[in-house]
Amino acid sequence: MRDPVTDFEYPEAWVAACRSPALLEDVRRGLAVLTASGTVLRRGFTTGTTAAAACKAAVLSLACDTVEEVDVTLPCGIAVRLPVDGYRGQASCRKDAGDYTGDVTAGLEFVAMAAPSLSGGVQFVPGEGIGSFARDTPRHLRGTPAISAPALDCIRRSIDEAVEEADLSGTTVILTVPRGAEVAQKTLNPKIGVHGGISVLGTTGFVEPWDDHMTEGVLDRIARAPGAVVLTTGRLGLRYSRLLFPEHEAILVGNKLEEALGAVDGDAVICGLPGLILKFMDPDVLEGTGCVTVEELSATLLWKEVAGRELASFRVRYPRVRVVIVDRSGRVIGESP
Template structure:
């Protein structure tokens, strides 16, 4: 098996900004350092963490690795790069305690400063620590690499985590007591406001000046993958706009005015947790600058005459993923998502009037299509 290639975080991203690593990568590095000390007697200054894709790794600094009465402890200072992130600079710590049988699965526990899930809709069951599935898998891999098994009780904490969490959506999400351990790729792509908006503008201008039949705007991987599969467009016509929906549309409109090239189709594809926010007038969908989209989902459902209990449940849901679950199997679920897609497309078209057609495609986190419509 080919070992993973090491990513160098000191090299800038294509937009010139500095990448960082997630809280999930930080916790995994701390666990690996603790286990290296516990199992092999090593006190590393840095450890290599395998990323979720299995193809790449990160070499991350660790500190304060030490044995405890029941196992071992280590810390990692989370570096978010140039991304605006409430957890940037936070100290994540991990304790690892061996379980009595090496065949037992790893158990996860919330230490001080890491939240506990208290409401459904998160990808972690109620009562569990707010450690998402991908970081859990990364930590299992780390244990297998070091010890050959995963039979450890792992507690993850964060210094001042409860105060940090108040700057996030965690309290609204029903995650109480601290931060979440997150990350689907292990990497934080730099998306700081002015610099990233400037890079989005450049990408959009390059796309438009190539005079394509379609331009694709997408917040992230879901929409990008769909666009590559569904449309025969060149790579430069697919722009990852992150949270900057309004800035991307303004750049598109300006570039079209400059070139005089009529754009036949703008495809905007992604998760409704991002895209439905424009129905609330939120054009920067970062959680620091926008509300959440469940009220928009409920409002559209109510406008369609969906039954009252379902509308109320949508409005009271703690995430849009919970809304997806509520509407899955509902007799009018597909109709709700199609109408949301139509209203989002209409809203986007008002801001990008030089585009002939705007198509919106909505996806669940697992990549399943939810709804698609044009305006």
């Protein structure tokens, strides 16, 4: 059995140990993950997926008054059905965090209002409760809404599908998150320079049950991996790790690098984007740099000096661990000496 989200092939022993065989279909579809103990953990949905569902429902409700559920195709290509509450141009969807108990945005309501466009065309307007960047960053200008590219594509695709299904010439959709500014204070947004609300994100469209899955499943994979294992922190890191190290098993560990390294028996590689890796090496790496995020630091003249120092120091502490840092295009921007 293969996970269609991560492409991980579940060991037969895990499948045999499953205590809820009826839930294995959700695992096959990517809606849940199977752990080494046989426990099935449900994936949740990202803020981007939740936003897309609310927007699609608002548009559809212009044509059929009430809408109770909508289909959304996630950035990872999997189609899911989400419950919504849509009525005459307004709809809401609450964020389902699945079995990830640490998700501070769980249950947050996303509200979309849609109106037919007299001039045709489709317009999407991020409103109250959605954060914006307080300063220019390597990828975003000051004032830009904090919506990631995959999430924005998912939202726009969902609106376009609804416009076609409702047989409209066009629409304007305004998305708000009524408690967005309040909940954002519990996230990293204030520290990374996103003000006024939450970020709308979602690389795959799913929220992973990181804590439990890391303990029961990923650590076992790391311990059993033949040869040097490649540990990576995110989806892009996983993609580039497989390209750079095709002869090794690449394993996604998120922000659990310390636990992952504890499970390694032999040599290892850490490969991925700079943010989590540099912060793991040195939590105070940004002090004195004038930068708010590691990504911002990587675009400055200080990067070579700071990254070189941290990589050399880490190599002394972990002589059997090689570190390769890549940017979002897959270019290597830092490597162990």
